[in-house]
Amino acid sequence: MINFSDLSFIFRFLPAFLLAYYIVPIGMRAYITVIGSLIFYAVGDIKSLWVFLASIVVNYLFSLKCQERKKAFLFVIVLFDTGLLVFYKLIAQRIGLLLPVPLGISFFTFKMISFQADLYTGKIKKRPRFMETLLYFSLFPQVISGPIMRFEDTEKNRIITGVEDRFLLFRDRFSKNFDKVEEGLSIFVMGFAMKVILADYLAMMWNEIGTIGYESISTPLAWAGVVCYSLELYFDFWGYSLMASGIAVAMGYPFIINFNHPYSAKGVGDFYRRWHVTLGTWFRDYIYIPMGGSKKGSLRTIFNLCVVWFLTGLWHGVTLNFLLWSGCLLVLIVLEKYLWVHIPKVRDFVGKVHVLFFIPITWVIFAIPNYNDLLNYLGRLFPFAGGGNYINPFDFDKIVGNYVFFLLTGMMLLWPKIFDYIFKNRRNWFVRLFLLILFWICAVFVSGKAGNPFLYFSF
Amino acid sequence: MKIWFKHILTTGMILAGIALSVDSYFGMNSAYENYEYDMMTSPIISLSLRNLADGKIPYLVSAAMGKNVSDDSELAMAEEETGTAQDTQEATETTQTGENRDVQDTEAVQNPEDSQNEAGLTEEIANPEGENQADPAANGEAGENAENPAAENPSENPEQTENSETTPQEAVAAEESQEIKYVYTMTSVEDDYFDDALFIGDSRTVGLSEYCPELMERSEFYAKVSMTIYGTDDIKFVEVPVIPEGFEPEVAESAKEQASEESPEASDTGENTQETATEENAQAEPTPTPDPYADLPKEKVTIEEALTRKQFGKIYMMLGINELGSGTPETFRDKYGEVIGRIRELQPDAIIYIQGIMHVTSKKSNSDKVFKNETINQRNDALRELADWEHIFYIDMNEATDDENGALSQDLSFDDVHLKAKSYSLWYDYLKNHAFIKVPKDEVDTGIKAES
Numbered sequence A: 001m002i003n004f005s006d007l008s009f010i011f012r013f014l015p016a017f018l019l020a021y022y023i024v025p026i027g028m029r030a031y032i033t034v035i036g037s038l039i040f041y042a043v044g045d046i047k048s049l050w051v052f053l054a055s056i057v058v059n060y061l062f063s064l065k066c067q068e069r070k071k072a073f074l075f076v077i078v079l080f081d082t083g084l085l086v087f088y089k090l091i092a093q094r095i096g097l098l099l100p101v102p103l104g105i106s107f108f109t110f111k112m113i114s115f116q117a118d119l120y121t122g123k124i125k126k127r128p129r130f131m132e133t134l135l136y137f138s139l140f141p142q143v144i145s146g147p148i149m150r151f152e153d154t155e156k157n158r159i160i161t162g163v164e165d166r167f168l169l170f171r172d173r174f175s176k177n178f179d180k181v182e183e184g185l186s187i188f189v190m191g192f193a194m195k196v197i198l199a200d201y202l203a204m205m206w207n208e209i210g211t212i213g214y215e216s217i218s219t220p221l222a223w224a225g226v227v228c229y230s231l232e233l234y235f236d237f238w239g240y241s242l243m244a245s246g247i248a249v250a251m252g253y254p255f256i257i258n259f260n261h262p263y264s265a266k267g268v269g270d271f272y273r274r275w276h277v278t279l280g281t282w283f284r285d286y287i288y289i290p291m292g293g294s295k296k297g298s299l300r301t302i303f304n305l306c307v308v309w310f311l312t313g314l315w316h317g318v319t320l321n322f323l324l325w326s327g328c329l330l331v332l333i334v335l336e337k338y339l340w341v342h343i344p345k346v347r348d349f350v351g352k353v354h355v356l357f358f359i360p361i362t363w364v365i366f367a368i369p370n371y372n373d374l375l376n377y378l379g380r381l382f383p384f385a386g387g388g389n390y391i392n393p394f395d396f397d398k399i400v401g402n403y404v405f406f407l408l409t410g411m412m413l414l415w416p417k418i419f420d421y422i423f424k425n426r427r428n429w430f431v432r433l434f435l436l437i438l439f440w441i442c443a444v445f446v447s448g449k450a451g452n453p454f455l456y457f458s459f
Numbered sequence B: 001m002k003i004w005f006k007h008i009l010t011t012g013m014i015l016a017g018i019a020l021s022v023d024s025y026f027g028m029n030s031a032y033e034n035y036e037y038d039m040m041t042s043p044i045i046s047l048s049l050r051n052l053a054d055g056k057i058p059y060l061v062s063a064a065m066g067k068n069v070s071d072d073s074e075l076a077m078a079e080e081e082t083g084t085a086q087d088t089q090e091a092t093e094t095t096q097t098g099e100n101r102d103v104q105d106t107e108a109v110q111n112p113e114d115s116q117n118e119a120g121l122t123e124e125i126a127n128p129e130g131e132n133q134a135d136p137a138a139n140g141e142a143g144e145n146a147e148n149p150a151a152e153n154p155s156e157n158p159e160q161t162e163n164s165e166t167t168p169q170e171a172v173a174a175e176e177s178q179e180i181k182y183v184y185t186m187t188s189v190e191d192d193y194f195d196d197a198l199f200i201g202d203s204r205t206v207g208l209s210e211y212c213p214e215l216m217e218r219s220e221f222y223a224k225v226s227m228t229i230y231g232t233d234d235i236k237f238v239e240v241p242v243i244p245e246g247f248e249p250e251v252a253e254s255a256k257e258q259a260s261e262e263s264p265e266a267s268d269t270g271e272n273t274q275e276t277a278t279e280e281n282a283q284a285e286p287t288p289t290p291d292p293y294a295d296l297p298k299e300k301v302t303i304e305e306a307l308t309r310k311q312f313g314k315i316y317m318m319l320g321i322n323e324l325g326s327g328t329p330e331t332f333r334d335k336y337g338e339v340i341g342r343i344r345e346l347q348p349d350a351i352i353y354i355q356g357i358m359h360v361t362s363k364k365s366n367s368d369k370v371f372k373n374e375t376i377n378q379r380n381d382a383l384r385e386l387a388d389w390e391h392i393f394y395i396d397m398n399e400a401t402d403d404e405n406g407a408l409s410q411d412l413s414f415d416d417v418h419l420k421a422k423s424y425s426l427w428y429d430y431l432k433n434h435a436f437i438k439v440p441k442d443e444v445d446t447g448i449k450a451e452s
Helices: A007-023 A026-067 A070-095 A107-120 A130-138 A170-210 A218-251 A268-274 A277-286 A298-316 A320-338 A345-367 A373-380 A397-413 A416-424 A427-451 B002-006 B010-028 B045-053 B059-064 B080-120 B142-146 B150-162 B191-196 B202-213 B251-268 B270-284 B304-305 B330-348 B363-366 B374-385 B421-433
Strands: B182-186 B195-200 B220-223 B238-241 B298-301 B314-319 B351-355 B392-395 B435-440
Touching: A007 A026, A007 A170, A007 B045, A007 B220, A026 A070, A026 A107, A070 A107, A070 B421, A107 A130, A107 A277, A107 B304, A130 A298, A170 A218, A170 A397, A170 A427, A170 B002, A218 A373, A218 A397, A268 A277, A268 A320, A268 A345, A277 A298, A298 A320, A320 A345, A320 A373, A345 A373, A416 A427, A427 B010, A427 B045, A427 B374, B002 B010, B010 B045, B010 B059, B045 B374, B191 B195, B191 B314, B195 B202, B202 B220, B202 B421, B238 B304, B251 B392, B304 B330, B330 B351, B330 B374, B363 B374, B421 B435
Parallel strands: B195 B220, B195 B314, B314 B351, B351 B392
Antiparallel strands: B182 B435, B238 B298
8 A cells, every 4th residue: 555556545545645634624734644644654564663753753852952053962863863774774684683674764764864954054944843843754655765855845835734725715725725636646647657657567577587587688688678677767766756746746745856857967977966866965965065075176076976976875775786886876977077077079978878878787787686697687788708598589579579668658758858748738638638548547557467466477 | 617627637536436436336246256356455446447457348337238247258348339240250259169069079979989999909900990980180290180171081081091000109008908018108308209299388388488499499389478277278379370271281181192092901901001000100290390381371279279280299288377376276176187188189199298387486485375385286286186197197397496495496586486598408307307108018027107
């Protein structure tokens, strides 16, 4: 149920929640959201609910002192939040504790750190009440995988506080609320379609490639796999982010951009200003800039970049391939920043090559945690050293033939204009009619896969 | 009203959502009763959505149209407009099945003779019954037989006496026989053993067809992803040539000529005929797909239909992973037995290998509700009971791919269910080392049967 593309979420939790949200007295909206969010978290991971709630309480207590600019308190609470993340993700398994990693811990600890830092620096001016803090951390659309919304954005929600519709007549209020829901759902459907029609099928293709075994795929298929996985990851996460943001919009929150056409970027640095934007800006605002950013000379800048990318790699996962992945990106970024920048003609070309050629390859490194598997895959991508066994040269035709529609549609959507057109015209009646049809098609797709485990897992 | 129309997306979601939920509610106990539904895990609307995903129209719509809603038949659920096309389709199907039945009937009639003959088959072939029992299937290249109406065969029978001698393989190991000539024994074979082999299976066998170079060039595969034992007479996917009326492939024709030339002798001198017949049989066997069919247009038929068109020497089956979540070992075995029975009718000369269902990895088995090795083992035990060790054998390739826990070795599989490309050689090696061939009983002093 905690998966946004799950039928139980779409046809049970979400309508029930939105209905309750708009039906209860205006002052109760925040409470109903907290209740709904805690139910959502409990359904997802009841065992870790206490960790989640305890860390919220601790953070609330410290927040009072952080706002008074007590540096020691800020230091301790940031250490606490980081420690929580590091303990569950890095240490617990290593020392043989079979503790499940709490749901969404990578995201809620980051929210907490940004919250404390913003209080300390005075970016958050008012004193947050406990209810607001609880609401911000537990908000169900964002609790599992972001986007990492800043606290200041919560204050822009004029529905939940009632500022916007408190004094309106029922008719006008109804119309206003209906607008919000319609707006949110239209964004949700865009994400839903990306996830269900593109990402899920591309994931099946990626799985088929794995089933053959990386040592036995033909080189053309290996390259198709690079495209496949890059698109799968992109539409999975972008689709998820749109769904999450769409739900938040339906509740009155501002739309949070998490993906801004990364594949149209001018270089790797630009790519990561457009990819998972809320994470990138988090690292920028709370690591890179506090360390001096790029204002303290080249060597210091490179060092800062190293720290940021090391932490980024670690945040995504503890296996070596994530460090290798972030290391590759670091090299490309440093090259862009200090070498290619001096030759403008080369810079643009190299930037495009980085984005369209090297970044997809880095995703393969990102995708394959096992060192030998990764070597096998890279060996098939660049078969100069020979290698590979039991290769069926027709595997490309077969697999790509089955998924060509999804690959082509995915590649077409890399072109920003298509999505931008739909997004900009989302208030157009016909666009919304299109989205309605798309929604029901997707719902049928999902039911065909999820409703019948033997269809989805058919061997 | 206007406000609802203005918010078409939300309104459309709500209205269609309610409509489909109501449809699910009413169809729950009739049209949708076959869908497994758990109220705890999925909303009621999922029933109607799944029905749509299966390409059928909603229950209430079809009920309103006064159509008789049957649970299984997709045709009955098809839209009205396709009604006429549907009727003709049904008509052709019935004629097809009618033909099938004819073929089966004639064979069924022949079978008792077969078995009599088998029982009594000795070196004295001058068995009078032998003349009548020319089995159309016995001719290794009898691809055209399927097209020839079954009625033609009886008239040819007297001329094709030698065909009865091409079946001595059948005769082996018949227990009542006083002079048993041959027994089946398990041994290792060379690649060419698989020249006349057919593999029937699901995605795992599809994998074998793609990543076992030795089999790719030799054997035929009637394998399809998500295939089940219930789909052998249902799912049309096997590509076979459409043979036009009166089309006579050259190979088969020359064989026939030979046959008619030799047949008079056959009735006269029994002993010589046996030799010539076995020789001819040996010549005929190693030519697999006859070239003359290559240029013909192809049509897709079910496995059972395809088995009426071409004869095989060995038939390997591995099915069962996809039906693991439904039925019991007994219902599964019974259905499997039924299918094997039909294959025996259609392919009386073939050795049938029932392969035990390949295990899944421990990881899968321990985490999945359905795909558990215990269940697979139960089903395999049930399958083993189907073997008669004369024509139907049971082999279990898990011996080649299991780890010490009796699960599929983790390093052989990526997705915990299928073998990786490089792992298929283990399966093939197992098949090569667990092949049954018939040997003269004299050579096997102890007369061990294959079981041991």
